[in-house]
Amino acid sequence: xxxxxxxxxxxxxxxxxxxxxxxxxxxxxxxxxxxxxxxxxxxxxxxxxxxxxxxxxxxxxxxxxxxxxxxxxxxxxxxxxxxxxxxxxxxxxxxxxxxxxxxxxxxxxxxxxxxxxxxxxxxxxxxxxxxxxxxxxxxxxxxxxxxxxxxxxxxxxxxxxxxxxxxxxxxxxxxxxxxxxxxxxxxxxxxxxxxxxxxxxxxxxxxxxxxxxxxxxxxxxxxxxxxxxxxxxxxxxxxxxxxxxxxxxxxxxxxxxxxxxxxxxxxxxxxxxxxxxxxxxxxxxxxxxxxxxxxxxxxxxxxxxxxxxxxxxxxxxxxxxxxxxxxxxxxxxxxxxxxxxx
Amino acid sequence: xxxxxxxxxxxxxxxxxxxxxxxxxxxxxxxxxxxxxxxxxxxxxxxxxxxxxxxxxxxxxxxxxxxxxxxxxxxxxxxxxxxxxxxxxxxxxxxxxxxxxxxxxxxxxxxxxxxxxxxxxxxxxxxxxxxxxxxxxxxxxxxxxxxxxxxxxxxxxxxxxxxxxxxxxxxxxxxxxxxxxxxxxxxxxxxxxxxxxxxxxxxxxxxxxxxxxxxxxxxxxxxxxxxxxxxxxxxxxxxxxxxxxxxxxxxxxxxxxxxxxxxxxxxxxxxxxxxxxxxxxxxxxxxxxxxxxxxxxxxxxxxxxxxxxxxxxxxxxxxxxxxxxxxxxxxxxxxx
Ligand SMILES: Cc1ncc(C[n+]2csc(CCOP(=O)(O)OP(=O)(O)O)c2C)c(N)n1
Ligand SMILES: [Mg+2]
Numbered sequence: 242x243x244x245x246x247x248x249x250x251x252x253x254x255x256x257x258x259x260x261x262x263x264x265x266x267x268x269x270x271x272x273x274x275x276x277x278x279x280x281x282x283x284x285x286x287x288x289x290x291x292x293x294x295x296x297x298x299x300x301x302x303x304x305x306x307x308x309x310x311x312x313x314x315x316x317x318x319x320x321x322x323x324x325x326x327x328x329x330x331x332x333x334x335x336x337x338x339x340x341x342x343x344x345x346x347x348x349x350x351x352x353x354x355x356x357x358x359x360x361x362x363x364x365x366x367x368x369x370x371x372x373x374x375x376x377x378x379x380x381x382x383x384x385x386x387x388x389x390x391x392x393x394x395x396x397x398x399x400x401x402x403x404x405x406x407x408x409x410x411x412x413x414x415x416x417x418x419x420x421x422x423x424x425x426x427x428x429x430x431x432x433x434x435x436x437x438x439x440x441x442x443x444x445x446x447x448x449x450x451x452x453x454x455x456x457x458x459x460x461x462x463x464x465x466x467x468x469x470x471x472x473x474x475x476x477x478x479x480x481x482x483x484x485x486x487x488x489x490x491x492x493x494x495x496x497x498x499x500x501x502x503x504x505x506x507x508x509x510x511x512x513x514x515x516x517x518x519x520x521x522x523x524x525x526x527x528x529x530x531x532x533x534x535x536x537x538x539x540x541x542x543x544x545x546x547x548x549x550x551x552x553x554x555x556x557x558x559x560x561x562x563x564x565x566x567x568x569x570x571x572x573x574x575x576x577x578x579x580x581x582x583x
Numbered sequence: 584x585x586x587x588x589x590x591x592x593x594x595x596x597x598x599x600x601x602x603x604x605x606x607x608x609x610x611x612x613x614x615x616x617x618x619x620x621x622x623x624x625x626x627x628x629x630x631x632x633x634x635x636x637x638x639x640x641x642x643x644x645x646x647x648x649x650x651x652x653x654x655x656x657x658x659x660x661x662x663x664x665x666x667x668x669x670x671x672x673x674x675x676x677x678x679x680x681x682x683x684x685x686x687x688x689x690x691x692x693x694x695x696x697x698x699x700x701x702x703x704x705x706x707x708x709x710x711x712x713x714x715x716x717x718x719x720x721x722x723x724x725x726x727x728x729x730x731x732x733x734x735x736x737x738x739x740x741x742x743x744x745x746x747x748x749x750x751x752x753x754x755x756x757x758x759x760x761x762x763x764x765x766x767x768x769x770x771x772x773x774x775x776x777x778x779x780x781x782x783x784x785x786x787x788x789x790x791x792x793x794x795x796x797x798x799x800x801x802x803x804x805x806x807x808x809x810x811x812x813x814x815x816x817x818x819x820x821x822x823x824x825x826x827x828x829x830x831x832x833x834x835x836x837x838x839x840x841x842x843x844x845x846x847x848x849x850x851x852x853x854x855x856x857x858x859x860x861x862x863x864x865x866x867x868x869x870x871x872x873x874x875x876x877x878x879x880x881x882x883x884x885x886x887x888x889x890x891x892x893x894x895x896x897x898x899x900x901x902x903x904x905x906x907x908x909x910x911x912x913x914x915x916x917x918x919x
Contacts, residue, residue, distance in 0.1 A: 292719065293719040294718075294719065294720065344719075344896045344897035344898055344899075344900075345897070346897075350896075351897075352895075352896060352897035352899075352900070353722075353895045353896055353897060353900065354721065354722070354896055355719070355721040355896025355897075356721075356896075357720070357721045357723065357724070357896075358721055358722060358723065358896070370723065371680075371720075371721060371722075371723040371724055372680065372681065372683075372684065372723055373653050373681075374653070374684075375684075403652070403653045404653065406652035406653050406654045406657075407653055407654060407655075407684070408654070408656050408657075434623075434624075434652075434653055435623065435624045435632070436624045436626075436629045437623070437624055437626070437650060437652075441626075441650065442650070442651070442652035442653070443652060507628050507629070508628055508629060562897055562898060562899035562900075563895075563897045563899055563900055564899070565899060565900065565903045567895075567897075567900060568890060568892060568895060568900045568903050568904060569890050569891075569892055572891065572892050572893070581890060581891045581892060
């Protein structure tokens, strides 16, 4: 399962070998926790209990779960506004995560960042950015840091198909290539950038093709196939960890709820969305697992996820908003001398 | 073409900000074949993140209402190139914080090409961009960055506060021969409604609007804070304080005659903006007033601004961040 530079697709590589059932159950558990969180969050938005904006990752759970399954707690992850799945998969506790989504003092960032800017360095979640493409150059810095410090930490940076049209994507792949940085560039290709289909805004049908221009291995896999993605990610992580350099890993997937909460998806053929939802990777994987694992065990995973999500919501709901005095802290190292005027 | 003040009630309808901007784009596209629009997601059926281009792609064609990939540098560069070769592009940078992604194109090129070429390559470009705090968008989607752009000599900077001005100022920007950055405050998109004249209605750049007359204190503001200042002025009128509210409308060119004339009369000035204080546009206004009217002032110039912090996400903090009516009222009282 080795990948040599610079192939432009994983078609030739067989990523179908099944990992152990424990691993598979782990993937199912992570994806279920993400999906339950997302569903509850959306239903609370719909009922008006919570407001704000929300970029649902529903449908893309395995793009996060199958990659993060290879990461240690001290490995780094960078993600985007559509980051809930990546944040959960990296191990951020749901209570603090939900509290941050609601801008509460008990949140991962004391409520100052919010969903688009969740950071939890103790779990390796280093940056969540709201600016498309801006995570990639920073991921290189995290990779460089590990390289210079002589650790074997790796960095995963998640981004969308649309982000590959930003200049920063191209600069980052080139730099990661010449410096052999331990970075895995994970393009979660959900085939839309906001309201624009991939083919209308992008010169290639597969983002991984762009890797060849930078002598980086480019791999496209079915991101809705948890096993295939797990294996491909394992190879890329191993490569990065052992000094082999970066990989551009493209996970083909789909977003079920449009770009942003409330998106009516009028720009998308209804049939396309219907077909994607009908092939819900979480439902499919569950059915696949049920052959090997008892229904009881799967139901227990689901119950535990629902309980954990309910607990996180209750924690976040009842948490306090930050005190107004927090407005001017954290701008500089020394609040007393930073010249911040309120 | 009609200009500000000439609109008769019969020709004005009540529109929201988005419709008014849409109408200005429609008029410009209809008037001049050199005009075209470009930006992310501006194609049908959505017509952009805020729907500003809705219907225009159908009416004027996808070649003139062009969707682009998420590539701000490429958008800005393409607009500049087209502008120096005979066209009048109207580029949308979805949110003002993303202007940073293409700051090189805008500041090193759009702003300077006229000057560096000894006047050979003017850049008749309009950049429309939306921003503003209060929507729970967090630190990277809410900044008011107008002062950074005024700082780039060569750029013009426009911040409308109501639908009629938005239409009239956008048309003036599009047909201006310099690069204009047109800042649309997201909080006004669906809140502000007002009468908007039909047709090719223009408000000249560099003309402030005295939104309310008063004799005791001059409040200088723009954008979303205009409505807040008017509300405070109304409240203080009940207490016998006459507040004059000046809506700058354009920061560059700046209508110094109007604002100095007013402050010379009231001898008191309060500046209100949502951007952070340090090196904010208020600092420039304050320096101008002090330099010109030192000795005539009855009180130091007071600024009401956001604190020098990024825009916070938490509701409690974001509320405290935005200049409130009570802070504006207190600042006005402090000058009396
Ligand atoms: C530099 C920049 N330009 C524009 C935007 C507005 N925007 C937010 S998400 C998005 C689409 C991104 O698409 P993609 O990279 O495919 O990620 P997805 O949302 O599909 O996960 C756009 C244009 C932004 N956040 N940053
Ligand atoms: Mg996408």
